[in-house]
Amino acid sequence: MANAEKAGRTPAKVAGLATQDNAVNRNRLNLLGIYGPENSLTALVRLPNGRTKTVTRGARLSSLGQVVAIDAHGLILSARGETKRLSMPGS
DSSP: OOEEEEEEOHHHHHHHHOTTTTTTTTTOOOOEEEEEETTEEEEEEEOOSSOOOEOOOOOOOOOOOOEEEEETTEEEEEETTEEEEOOTOOO
């Protein structure tokens, strides 16, 4: 076992592959993750105010819009007659 693993630290190579600089814009809505069964996915989002929230299809995100779909690639929001896809950072 490597020294970093023995000490409970993440090896530098793994940390480098798992992180991205500036992947999250703190002033906007960000998708942090998607989980659950394929026919009933749930998304974890970070709101512009810094709070995190779990959402499913149909959820309203105040003035940011309504979640109309969630798939393996991201979620789709509808707001003011427009739809937009929110993708996972780095994808």
